[in-house]
Amino acid sequence: MQIQILSNLDQVACSAWNALVQDNNPFVRHEFLAALEHHGCVGKNFGWLPRHITVYDGTELIGAMPFYEKYNSYGEFVFDHAWAEAYKRHHLDYYPKLVSAIPYTPASGQRLLAKLGRETEVYALLLASALQLAETLQASSVHWLFPLSTEQEWLNQQQLITRHDCQFHWRNFGYSQFDDFLETLSSKKRKNIKQERRKVQEAGVKLRVLDGYSATAADWERFAFFYQHTFESKWGVPTLNAGFFKEVAAHLPEQVLLIMADRDQECMAGSLMFRSDTRLYGRHWGCTEYFDSLHFEACYYQGIDYCIRHRLQVFEPGAQGEHKVARGFIPTLTRSSHWLAHAGFQQAVRQHTMYEQRSVAEYMQTIAEHLPYRDTFLAEQLKE
Structure with a gap:
């Protein structure tokens, strides 16, 4: 196995990267991520430095992770400004941090790209590589934003901190x-x-x-x-x-x-x-x-x-916006995973996110009581 950290996506073949992409997700595709780099949409000017991780078995790419070294929290849509402020009050550096996300894009999708049949093996290598890079860069934390549900479940099993939030999606x-x-x-x-x-x-x-x-x-x-x-x-x-x-x-x-x-x-x-x-x-x-x-x-x-x-099957129109509910969009749980290097903050943040999860659940329940669908229709469809 060989692990590589890439400063730009052109260092890996487009076809090899895309072979790992599920559902033809446009934001995870090589063309989209590379275009961000080609036109200066990421980089030092905006605080998104590419640090993509790749895993090779011999010459075959079997794993990859879109990954960025961050010096701000702009364009993430999972808000951690309070965390950064808490670090500052304790005279600690919150930046740099490391983020696996699609810049400026609060859409669900793969964050742990792996060859089919080798997911568990590759996931472990990607996680270990991310944490090792965090140590090398002295980053405060690592964050996986809007991963697929299967990836989120695996990350949960690694005892990472989980955050919940709500978006409004339309279902066909x-x-x-x-x-x-x-x-x-x-x-x-x-x-x-x-x-x-x-x-x-x-x-x-x-x-x-x-x-x-x-x-x-x-x-x-x-x-x-x-x-x-x-x-x-x-x-x-x-x-x-x-x-x-x-x-x-x-x-x-x-x-x-x-x-x-x-x-x-x-x-x-x-x-x-x-x-x-x-x-x-x-x-x-x-x-x-x-x-x-x-x-x-x-x-x-x-x-x-x-x-x-x-x-x-699904229309994800972007983050936030309760006005979407009256137009047929349904409250949908979104999740993210987080690792903090500082043991003290890790415990405090974990406790906070537990309260946050309950708050999000109560919010979604309140919204669900005001959906625009006819009585029983939505319950019957979701049951199927």
């Missing part, structure tokens, strides 16, 4: 068309969605549904402007750029879904999503002009319609 219960989905909702919620979709049409907004083949360079330049404008207007940091969007579209054309909104021959809003073999992931939205309900149409209803037409 075998619908044939959008109206089938609407029929499962209460009459009030069904009427509200129809009204929102009608407002967009009556405003004269036309939507273009594009993929990597049909979207033009001008479309990507325009969307990059929307993306940057949105972040800057909300005091955020725009990390992605037109070059990144174009490269991903060129290399993963069938996995890109770009919704562009036009009115009076001018494009004034856009929504970007990505798909795997079974899931759709909503990622970015931007606009230069406000239209009532356009955000819901471009980011949610178009995505739901796409899932139904392409028989995708």
